[in-house]
Amino acid sequence: MAQISKRYIDQTMMSRINELLFDLLLTLSDKKEVNEVLNELLTSTEKIMIAKRVACFYLLIKKVPIREIEDTLKISTCTVTYFKHYLDRSTVIKDYLSNKLKNEKLKHLFEDIFVDVFYGTLKKGSNWSQDKKIYYQHQRKRQQPMDR
Numbered sequence: 001m002a003q004i005s006k007r008y009i010d011q012t013m014m015s016r017i018n019e020l021l022f023d024l025l026l027t028l029s030d031k032k033e034v035n036e037v038l039n040e041l042l043t044s045t046e047k048i049m050i051a052k053r054v055a056c057f058y059l060l061i062k063k064v065p066i067r068e069i070e071d072t073l074k075i076s077t078c079t080v081t082y083f084k085h086y087l088d089r090s091t092v093i094k095d096y097l098s099n100k101l102k103n104e105k106l107k108h109l110f111e112d113i114f115v116d117v118f119y120g121t122l123k124k125g126s127n128w129s130q131d132k133k134i135y136y137q138h139q140r141k142r143q144q145p146m147d148r
Contacts, residue, residue, distance in 0.1 A: 056083045057097055 009017075028034045038047065052073050059069045066080045073080075087094055 053083070054097075056080060057087060057093060060084050060087050061094065061097055 024037070025034075028037060042050075052075060055073055056069055056075065056079075059072070060080075060083060066077060066084065069075070069080045070077050
């Protein structure tokens, strides 16, 4: 959990600080520059926290069971449930991620991660034969040319 100071910051000042952050992020032009700035701006723990949050939202949109998400991302049931309720109430993040998933490149990246995590690793109590079959079907599909 990120540590936040309990000392009070005026709302106007906080608003100006947020505006500065957003302006900084919006002026970044390419992936390399974003990576460099985020590496300087965020600790490794904060980057992991944000990545797990995005992955959790994605898996919830894909209707993956809470226990699977908890086990895969190594986060608590309480956290996954909180994000599920948050996603159910929110229209912004749900619409944003749904629209981003329409982007083919991003969609394939998420699908690759999803298949690798859920079918690429053998889990106790799962049907290993079926999991490996799905995993290899996905790998073959990804190797085919995009124009089909």
